[in-house]
Amino acid sequence: MIANIKDFRFTPEVWVRVGADALMVALSYAAALLTHFLLVAQHGEPVLPVHYLQIFVQSVWILLPISLILFAASGFYTRGRAYRGRYKMLVVAQAVTLSYLVFGFTAFLLADWLNPPRPVVFIALLYTLILTMGSRAFVHLWEILRENRQAQTSSDPIPTLPRPEKTILVIGGAGYIGSGLLPRLLERGYRVRLLDLLMFGKEPIAAVLHHPNLELIQADFRQVDKVVEAMRGVDTVVHLGGLVGDPACALDENLTIEINLVATRTIAEIAKGMGVGRFVFASTCSVYGASDMVLNERSGLNPVSLYARSKIASEEVLHRLQSDSFSVVILRFGTIYGLSGRTRFDLVVNLLTAKAVIDKKITVFGGDQWRPFVHVDDASLAVMMAVEAPKERVHNETFNVGGNEGNMTLGQVGELIKRLVPEAELIDSGRDGDRRNYRVDFSKIRLVLGFEPQWTVEKGVRQVIEALQSGKVRDYRNALYSNVKFLTEETSSDAVKQYYTGWERELIERAHKTHPEETPPVVAKA
Structure with a gap:
């Protein structure tokens, strides 16, 4: 992981990938809070939407740095293009799971100030896994389709430059x-x-x-x-x-x-x-x-x-x-x-x-x-x-x-x-x-x-x-x-x-x- 952090470089492509992951984590966490709110409200318990909004604002700025640092340490932004198939999905799953474990532990230590409902952490983990793994699977499938189209195009004879004059x-x-x-x-x-x-x-x-x-x-x-x-x-x-x-x-x-x-x-x-x-x-x-x-x-x-x-x-x-x-x-x-x-x-x-x-x-x-x-x-x-x-x-x-x-x-x-x-x-x-x-x-x-x-x-x-x-x-x-x-x-x-x-x-x-x-x-x- 240390080697991947050392390899990290801020390039435009990396900024886009970091931003996409940050958005997916934030959306997953917000969706998890919304899911918990709806479940609690369905059972007739008194809840206020503003309470969940307050939890989101207080905790998302802690969740995002933890997730992005661990994603970078796992090679998402340095060696990610070299990952292949099941190995890539395993790395993503491990990084996401570790991120929420660290976040959950941090929330436990700061319980008096930062106290999201425990089920929210688990639900957010599932949503983040679905989004991060699904997006990478989609990109991988898109690259395969693009390469197949290139292969079909490349099946024609490769045109060459005029030779005798060179x-x-x-x-x-x-x-x-x-x-x-x-x-x-x-x-x-x-x-x-x-x-x-x-x-x-x-x-x-x-x-x-x-x-x-x-x-x-x-x-x-x-x-x-x-x-x-x-x-x-x-x-x-x-x-x-x-x-x-x-x-x-x-x-x-x-x-x-x-x-x-x-x-x-x-x-x-x-x-x-x-x-x-x-x-x-x-x-x-x-x-x-x-x-x-x-x-x-x-x-x-x-x-x-x-x-x-x-x-x-x-x-x-x-x-x-x-x-x-x-x-x-x-x-x-x-x-x-x-x-x-x-x-x-x-x-x-x-x-x-x-x-x-x-x-x-x-x-x-x-x-x-x-x-x-x-x-x-x-x-x-x-x-x-x-x-x-x-x-x-x-x-x-x-x-x-x-x-x-x-x-x-x-x-x-x-x-x-x-x-x-x-x-x-x-x-x-x-x-x-x-x-x-x-x-x-x-x-x-x-x-x-x-x-x-x-x-x-x-x-x-x-x-x-x-x-x-x-x-x-x-x-x-x-x-x-x-x-x-x-x-x-x-x-x-x-x-x-x-x-x-x-x-x-x-x-x-x-x-x-x-x-x-x-x-x-x-x-x-x-």
Whole structure:
């Protein structure tokens, strides 16, 4: 409850919801007093209406603060949009019941001054339950009907923008997702410009390296002159660059801030200044951190790592820069798995599969923790759809990328791999300190963009097994397959590092708790 109070923010939407709940509580209490008055009058007992009016005026101003504070503490105005079905009704029922218990106890303590008839408290509780639960059930039903109508509309082919005339800049396009995205864009007829330092060499993009529509600029995207050069004549920017993953970002906090946040703002400012119309940014579902609820794009954020906080801060920066002519599209990817031009084996599905095939052991830490899994091919497909969708569908929108069936616990992943590699031993080693635990709702990207994952976790595991058994992947422990290993073992220790104490640090610290639907205050540029 304390966490929900800390998350509380006064936004126009919250004011409307608080006001609606206050009205329902007041009406319920007034109706309860009226009901008691009519019952007493029906039995012929002498009663005065003004006496009940006096009780209402004296006590409603105590009932309302108690109710609204407990409603807020229960998450009505912070995480309420993440509640689903029976769980939501249970939370509402508990909060309302607790409110009237506290009110009844307060009335008992102040009996000489505040003394509503005891049956009134019980009757008001019933009326409030009916109104609060009924109103939320109605809203939930209305959203289902609206989504069904959107789904029917979205069943038609998604119109796409003209392709051959567009030039797309892909930053960090030789990495895990980018090496799968480049072939898709080139096959669709786009002119593609790639800005990448090629830390992992040219092998990840070898298949398209000599494509006539691909232009390569090998440079660090922190170099402003190179970014300006790459941005000339570009219609759309896809920013996939950055330090990815909790372990890699934890190696050097200042370097992570420089690469993931400072460079992102610089790139976006240059893009906006040079007339780029669309900016697609790769974020992560790790921003949700730890929660027992199913989370959508409007749910509260609860980051538990520097990596997640750097992405939240970057999202805030981009939201400030967006305008009618500069559309920001944020894609929050689930936990990715599968093979691409630059495959990673520091991700849980790929790593556990490799250990099962090579080491004959599947060691699971925190088997009850939930993750939303998405194949790297589906991730690149989502990026392409965000590039091609009409402006009205994606303008300044955030999308979770994945499919609802991809939500699995780590224990379920281990059991799946054990079934496909039966000779491996499945070991549950308990928690390892990773506090992430989240399930994600992917309805928005399906309804708005028509995105449907083409891969399942089982299909992806089979793909990795085949690559290991065929020798396509010779040593999954090689530093090339791990971001953190590559940074610690292969890169130069003389990498440029800058240390920040200004707007960057403030955003990272504030990103510990934030809400995507809020408009953050403007922070002056350092």
